[in-house]
Amino acid sequence: MRFAIPIVLMLGVLALLGFGLTHDPREVPSPLIGKPAPAFALPGLGGTPPQLGNADLKGRPVLVNFFASWCAGCRVEHPLLMQLAKEGVEIVGIDYKDTDADGAQWLQRHGNPYRVVAADAQGAAGLDWGVYGVPETYVLAADGTILFKQIGPVTEQVWREKMAPLMTGAKS
Amino acid sequence: MKPLLWMLLLIGSLAQAQTAGLDAAQDLRYHQLINELRCLVCQNQTIAESNAPLAVDLREQVKKQLGEGKSDKEITSYLTARYGDFVLYRPPLQASTLLLWAGPFVLLLGALIWAVYFMRSSRKPVAGPRPVDEAAVQKLLAETRAALAAQDEQKP
Numbered sequence: 073m074r075f076a077i078p079i080v081l082m083l084g085v086l087a088l089l090g091f092g093l094t095h096d097p098r099e100v101p102s103p104l105i106g107k108p109a110p111a112f113a114l115p116g117l118g119g120t121p122p123q124l125g126n127a128d129l130k131g132r133p134v135l136v137n138f139f140a141s142w143c144a145g146c147r148v149e150h151p152l153l154m155q156l157a158k159e160g161v162e163i164v165g166i167d168y169k170d171t172d173a174d175g176a177q178w179l180q181r182h183g184n185p186y187r188v189v190a191a192d193a194q195g196a197a198g199l200d201w202g203v204y205g206v207p208e209t210y211v212l213a214a215d216g217t218i219l220f221k222q223i224g225p226v227t228e229q230v231w232r233e234k235m236a237p238l239m240t241g242a243k244s
Numbered sequence: 245m246k247p248l249l250w251m252l253l254l255i256g257s258l259a260q261a262q263t264a265g266l267d268a269a270q271d272l273r274y275h276q277l278i279n280e281l282r283c284l285v286c287q288n289q290t291i292a293e294s295n296a297p298l299a300v301d302l303r304e305q306v307k308k309q310l311g312e313g314k315s316d317k318e319i320t321s322y323l324t325a326r327y328g329d330f331v332l333y334r335p336p337l338q339a340s341t342l343l344l345w346a347g348p349f350v351l352l353l354g355a356l357i358w359a360v361y362f363m364r365s366s367r368k369p370v371a372g373p374r375p376v377d378e379a380a381v382q383k384l385l386a387e388t389r390a391a392l393a394a395q396d397e398q399k400p
Binding site for chain 1: 284285297298301302305324325326327328329330
């Protein structure tokens with residue numbers, strides 16, 4: 073009986089360590105999940121279209137992707153976004169804390185997977201959406217509810233396992 | 245000489261630290277608030293310590309809302325609505341943080357119980373020596389003497 077105490081304690085410590093080591097502390101759960109997307113009104117990148125808002129996100133499930141030309145992680149996920157766009161996934165881009173010229177040039181060089189791109193030069197929309205490090209990608213249902221948030225680059229696995237089922241599920 | 249110079253510089257910088265656009269009371273609240281809000285980019289720093297662009301934005305936001313006359317509570321709830329309770333260095337007491345708040349006291353209580361139990365058990369008299377088996381001792385003595393005697397006889 074006595075010898076069991078250290079073993080139980082040790083197992084407890086190991087369980088806590090296991091929990092701590094397999095959870096990424098950088099992944100802060102967003103309080104916006106399950107809530108309507110925050111209101112935003114931004115000009116389109118380069119002024120076209122002149123105004124983008126929540127109405128542009130409704131009617132079908134969309135991905136909202138915060139990116140920037142200065143963001144390294146955005147380069148990582150970019151090929152996947154291009155591929156998804158080719159497959160017919162609708163992606164709305166928000167160019168975060170960037171100049172229109174840099175953003176447009178970046179899209180020209182690497183390809184444009186977005187249906188429309190809004191320019192959030194001051195990061196005001198980013199603040200309302202709880203963005204703290206680009207890239208961040210939100211899955212929105214047809215009614216504009218936020219279903220999921222990916223912090224950091226979207227990977228093949230995250231898309232397949234978490235985002236794609238939500239996109240198809242939100243369609244019906 | 246050098247420490248004195250540094251101290252003067254420090255005092256000078258403190259005197260100038262009042263934030264633009266805020267009165268003294270607001271400035272105090274500003275510094276209290278930004279020292280209790282976490283920068284989400286560099287998570288072990290407050291937004292007062294961090295120079296990450298997001299921390300700068302959040303400081304601006306706090307300053308702006310203080311200037312508009314918002315209460316501390318309104319400002320923190322503005323931020324938790326966007327970034328979650330994680331932005332607060334002092335998490336609120338609620339069901340999901342109960343373990344966090346109560347944990348240390350539970351551990352302390354457990355340690356006290358263990359200490360009392362430990363002290364009680366160590367005060368118990370230690371079991372005395374086993375009763376001596378007199379016959380066995382005598383037998384062993386006799387054998388030893390016989391053996392010694394035998395050894396002596398063998399000596400030339």
